[in-house]
Amino acid sequence: MKRATLRDIAQALGITVATVSRALKNYPDISAATKQAVLAAAERLHYAPHPLAVKLRQQAYKVIGVVVPDIVHPFFSDVISGIVDVAEAQGYHVILSQSNEQYAKEIRVTQMLQATGVDGLLVCLSNETTRVDHLRELQAYDLPVVLFDKVSPELDASAVVTNDFQGGYDATSHLIGLGRRRVAHLKGTPHPQNTQRRYEGYQAALAAHGLPFRPEYVLECTLVTHEEGAAFTRQLMALPEPPDAIFAVTDAVAIGALSALKQLGQRVPEDVALIGFSDWEVCALLDPPISSVAQPGYAIGRRASELLLREIIALREEQPLVHELAVLDAELRVRASSGGSAGL
Amino acid sequence: MKRATLRDIAQALGITVATVSRALKNYPDISAATKQAVLAAAERLHYAPHPLAVKLRQQAYKVIGVVVPDIVHPFFSDVISGIVDVAEAQGYHVILSQSNEQYAKEIRVTQMLQATGVDGLLVCLSNETTRVDHLRELQAYDLPVVLFDKVSPELDASAVVTNDFQGGYDATSHLIGLGRRRVAHLKGTPHPQNTQRRYEGYQAALAAHGLPFRPEYVLECTLVTHEEGAAFTRQLMALPEPPDAIFAVTDAVAIGALSALKQLGQRVPEDVALIGFSDWEVCALLDPPISSVAQPGYAIGRRASELLLREIIALREEQPLVHELAVLDAELRVRASSGGSAGL
DNA sequence: ATGAAAGCGCTAACAA
DNA sequence: TTGTTAGCGCTTTCAT
Numbered sequence: 131m132k133r134a135t136l137r138d139i140a141q142a143l144g145i146t147v148a149t150v151s152r153a154l155k156n157y158p159d160i161s162a163a164t165k166q167a168v169l170a171a172a173e174r175l176h177y178a179p180h181p182l183a184v185k186l187r188q189q190a191y192k193v194i195g196v197v198v199p200d201i202v203h204p205f206f207s208d209v210i211s212g213i214v215d216v217a218e219a220q221g222y223h224v225i226l227s228q229s230n231e232q233y234a235k236e237i238r239v240t241q242m243l244q245a246t247g248v249d250g251l252l253v254c255l256s257n258e259t260t261r262v263d264h265l266r267e268l269q270a271y272d273l274p275v276v277l278f279d280k281v282s283p284e285l286d287a288s289a290v291v292t293n294d295f296q297g298g299y300d301a302t303s304h305l306i307g308l309g310r311r312r313v314a315h316l317k318g319t320p321h322p323q324n325t326q327r328r329y330e331g332y333q334a335a336l337a338a339h340g341l342p343f344r345p346e347y348v349l350e351c352t353l354v355t356h357e358e359g360a361a362f363t364r365q366l367m368a369l370p371e372p373p374d375a376i377f378a379v380t381d382a383v384a385i386g387a388l389s390a391l392k393q394l395g396q397r398v399p400e401d402v403a404l405i406g407f408s409d410w411e412v413c414a415l416l417d418p419p420i421s422s423v424a425q426p427g428y429a430i431g432r433r434a435s436e437l438l439l440r441e442i443i444a445l446r447e448e449q450p451l452v453h454e455l456a457v458l459d460a461e462l463r464v465r466a467s468s469g470g471s472a473g474l
Numbered sequence: 475m476k477r478a479t480l481r482d483i484a485q486a487l488g489i490t491v492a493t494v495s496r497a498l499k500n501y502p503d504i505s506a507a508t509k510q511a512v513l514a515a516a517e518r519l520h521y522a523p524h525p526l527a528v529k530l531r532q533q534a535y536k537v538i539g540v541v542v543p544d545i546v547h548p549f550f551s552d553v554i555s556g557i558v559d560v561a562e563a564q565g566y567h568v569i570l571s572q573s574n575e576q577y578a579k580e581i582r583v584t585q586m587l588q589a590t591g592v593d594g595l596l597v598c599l600s601n602e603t604t605r606v607d608h609l610r611e612l613q614a615y616d617l618p619v620v621l622f623d624k625v626s627p628e629l630d631a632s633a634v635v636t637n638d639f640q641g642g643y644d645a646t647s648h649l650i651g652l653g654r655r656r657v658a659h660l661k662g663t664p665h666p667q668n669t670q671r672r673y674e675g676y677q678a679a680l681a682a683h684g685l686p687f688r689p690e691y692v693l694e695c696t697l698v699t700h701e702e703g704a705a706f707t708r709q710l711m712a713l714p715e716p717p718d719a720i721f722a723v724t725d726a727v728a729i730g731a732l733s734a735l736k737q738l739g740q741r742v743p744e745d746v747a748l749i750g751f752s753d754w755e756v757c758a759l760l761d762p763p764i765s766s767v768a769q770p771g772y773a774i775g776r777r778a779s780e781l782l783l784r785e786i787i788a789l790r791e792e793q794p795l796v797h798e799l800a801v802l803d804a805e806l807r808v809r810a811s812s813g814g815s816a817g818l
Numbered sequence: 819a820t821g822a823a824a825g826c827g828c829t830a831a832c833a834a
Numbered sequence: 835t836t837g838t839t840a841g842c843g844c845t846t847t848c849a850t
Binding site (some may be wrong): 132133176178179180181182183185186191192193200202203204210211214218222223224225226228231239241244245246247270271272356373385411412415417420425438 | 477520523524526527530536539545549554555563564569570571572583588589590591614616682700729754759760761
């Protein structure tokens with residue numbers, strides 16, 4: 131069945147497309163009779179407006195593009211879900227792309243998305259990305275861009291991020307609050323900045339509680355795998371004065387730390403308390419369940435989507451557009467690995 | 475900066491848009507001089523074709539719509555990733571929607587996607603969905619639809635599914651091959667059919683190995699949570715003759731079974747061997763690591779995407795379109811919970 | 819209350 | 835080799 135157009139209806143009724151168009155969107159000056167006839171014909175012919183034609187005419191696509199490093203990732207699934215929910219509620223659709231953490235692919239997909247005619251772009255930078263010219267370029271074409279999670283201060287754009295500093299601070303304070311005085315940190319790399327902020331939060335918490343910063347208690351994970359977590363934990367426990375608590379930059383690292391500790395015969399949390407970051411579902415299922423700091427993925431997605439849609443609308447109405455940085459708090463989820471009672 | 479159009483270039487050069495259009499897509503009959511001039515002007519003005527105009531003209535959007543019950547789900551993430559990879563390689567974009575397992579929302583989003591003008595639709599039916607008229611309707615408008623994972627024989631369309639029967643058969647045979655003779659199954663509900671097929675595979679494996687089907691060894695999970703898995707496992711172990719192996723319809727159920735078994739002092743796999751379905755990442759991290767049957771999510775996404783794109787092209791070229799049902803095998807991942815050596 | 823016509827930006831058959 | 839023209843399907847101003 132061929133798609134019905136306005137002209138099909140017009141011809142069937144012996145009137146013009148203009149009249150049909152008006153009847154369909156109940157314009158004031160239209161006779162009840164023609165309106166009925168048009169509606170009936172539209173129904174009968176299964177008429178639906180051609181979206182491309184409408185959008186070409188109105189110069190608005192009602193589609194936003196999203197670029198994440200990796201679709202298959204619990205955090206990004208959450209974010210995407212938040213983005214989609216907000217966008218759909220406002221009649222927008224979401225086109226999804228992944229950069230696979232590659233700078234070159236990020237450039238390619240952002241350009242493809244622009245070429246597809248999206249009204250705006252939501253981007254989480256890849257780990258490889260240090261320059262943001264490809265995004266500045268898009269902005270130069272009046273395409274609003276909002277960054278989330280992994281962002282860059284280089285780009286003059288709205289952004290939504292987790293409060294990693296607060297997360298790191300809370301995790302460390304929590305361990306100290308348990309009475310631990312030798313708190314180690316398995317940190318991430320300086321770039322991207324997210325994990326660096328967690329490290330700063332760790333340092334700030336030590337300072338705030340009057341504990342010394344001991345460089346031998348800080349090891350830098352470059353792979354951020356559980357194997358690395360296990361290896362570094364063995365290294366920490368081999369110190370003359372081993373730590374009595376470990377804050378891992380990520381749950382993968384924390385899981386590795388847990389298995390290493392168990393293997394070394396250390397009790398968790400009695401001998402060594404442990405906390406991770408991200409709050410993967412696994413954390414709750416391990417033995418003991420691992421405490422973790424939950425990132426507000428869904429909320430980040432919603433917020434980013436809201437900011438972008440606002441900018442799209444502001445742009446269309448030629449209103450001034452002021453960028454906003456939203457920092458959403460991470461939430462401490464205490465479980466047995468840093469259990470309050472057992473740990474003291 | 476306003477978007478440059480063909481006319482901008484044409485005016486700047488004192489030629490017509492047709493010539494510009496041709497120069498830009500290196501048509502044969504075009505003078506080297508004008509071609510250079512056009513290219514230079516296009517570059518200077520940052521010209522990019524307006525996607526909506528191109529697509530309206532060519533009646534092809536190069537966008538496909540995807541409907542999944544839930545974006546935040548490891549299996550669907552895999553599928554989506556496969557879909558996106560294939561689509562992007564062919565210059566198509568992917569619009570993502572979720573039905574939240576609700577029939578009404580599924581209808582709404584499929585219609586929204588049609589209204590957005592996608593070239594085709596990839597749908598995983600919600601658990602609530604029993605009727606498929608909303609999809610037949612789309613097909614009637616020449617919109618190709620390909621189902622995946624949760625499909626319906628009611629719809630005359632291509633489909634891509636996991637071989638759940640084979641997965642259930644393999645899991646059960648594996649347990650029997652370990653020497654187990656009292657194999658229980660924590661099954662799913664009859665609808666959707668996926669888990670029913672696993673159950674049928676279980677039954678077939680019993681029969682194939684000459685073991686009796688014992689109804690008291692089969693319990694139906696309606697919530698499919700780990701709490702339910704734990705409760706049913708306690709129920710199984712309270713039987714006069716408790717099972718020596720359990721095949722759980724899902725990893726969540728298997729995880730619950732594992733914790734119940736440990737709590738009851740049963741050794742896994744020595745006393746009771748255990749296997750789940752889906753191969754969640756957690757499985758490998760638990761103690762003992764749980765064997766599971768992996769669903770080929772990424773491959774399903776790729777295949778579904780390929781089938782849909784093929785149908786879109788066939789439709790455009792008015793070629794006959796023959797539907798295809800692709801059944802992809804599930805893969806047994808043996809771990810310690812059904813460890814070959816320890817279990818005998 | 820309705821029609822005629824222009825135009826969104828692009829492509830392509832036909833002319834010259 | 836380039837221009838002219840028509841048209842994709844729709845909206846909207848201007849005229850009637």
